[in-house]
């Protein structure tokens with residue numbers, strides 16, 4: 689695809705999110721709940737942090753997409769994640785898995801592998817998380833929630849995970865990588881300081897769910913668009929920020945205020961393979 693087509697696709701997806709305001713159920717970690725919800729709201733989507741397994745049968749049939757993040761997983765949370773994912777998958781609704789800090793314990797890795805069995809539309813992690821989930825990691829490579837790998841080091845792991853799971857796999861980092869196992873796309877938006885705010889990766893994954901909701905049949909394109917939009921908001925935010933705390937605020941403001949000219953001139957998407 690030409691770079692001009694990618695740019696217009698990004699803008700089309702963002703305007704669809706603003707117009708349709710998709711309802712996104714989020715079962716995410718305690719650290720990220722606030723930033724995920726505010727990211728979705730500033731993009732025009734409607735987040736709902738509905739966690740209880742008791743509410744899944746009533747609530748999940750009404751959502752447009754589901755976001756599951758295991759960042760602060762305990763055994764109590766896993767049944768609601770599985771129930772919501774199973775119902776979403778059964779009803780043909782897109783869902784995103786973020787295997788946050790997957791390699792920090794055997795419990796978390798097993799839980800994530802079980803969630804992958806429920807056929808997420810997109811798996812979004814950082815380099816280390818995708819390498820661990822694909823089974824390509826050796827022992828002792830984890831640093832917890834932060835990546836110790838460049839996203840580009842995870843390309844082969846991402847392709848192999850995409851092929852084995854049937855999901856589109858997205859790797860966040862200096863270059864965001866998106867692959868369906870065949871095509872590999874690089875999104876070159878974003879800024880380094882985003883790593884200094886907790887839960888930017890989680891918020892990005894929540895945003896991917898909102899974009900999938902408006903284009904469920906093209907998960908690779910929707911994911912690429914969400915990553916570019918979030919990265920552009922970070923770039924604009926950094927121009928106004930004094931450090932991570934004000935970047936957090938300006939990122940949300942910039943996402944809210946994005947216009948067509950800015951999006952079309954800032955999108956940086958290339959085909960890597």
Ligand SMILES: Nc1ncnc2c1ncn2[C@@H]1O[C@H](COP(=O)(O)OP(=O)(O)OP(=O)(O)O)[C@@H](O)[C@H]1O
Nearest residue numbers: 814860861862878879880882883886887888889890
């Ligand atoms: N070096 C960098 N240059 C440009 N953008 C970056 C860089 N590092 C991260 N980003 C951007 O920051 C966002 C979050 O990515 P990151 O890889 O830090 O996620 P994460 O580690 O899963 O985050 P968290 O666990 O804190 O939620 C992405 O949009 C990504 O593009």
Ligand SMILES: Cc1ncsc1CCO
Nearest residue numbers: 717719759760788833887
């Ligand atoms: C810091 C942290 N710890 C568990 S989840 C999380 C948020 C970023 O993933």
Ligand SMILES: [Mg+2]
Nearest residue numbers: 834835883889
């Ligand atoms: Mg990070």
